[in-house]
Amino acid sequence: MVGTVYLSADPQSKPYVNIGDKVKKGDTLMLVEAMKTFNPVEADRAGTVKAIYVQNSQPVEYGEPLVLIE
Secondary structure (H helix, E strand, C coil): CCEEEECCCCCCCCCCCCCCCEECCCCEEEEEEECCEEEEEECCCCEEEEEECCCCCCEECCCCCCEEEC
16 A cells, blocks of 8 residues: 545645546645655646546555546
């Protein structure tokens, strides 16, 4: 396990993105906590979020798909 994914900044906040949202390159999509450090996962391109492959608080590994942006 590399870390744990979080879809929002805290449990009371809304998710960074939802399916159907338009994003710009550099927008924060989610956070990955690794070794007690929160690392933002940013969009590598502009487009529309078509799928979110992970759930909040799910463990993630290197190379695992997280979000589909078209």
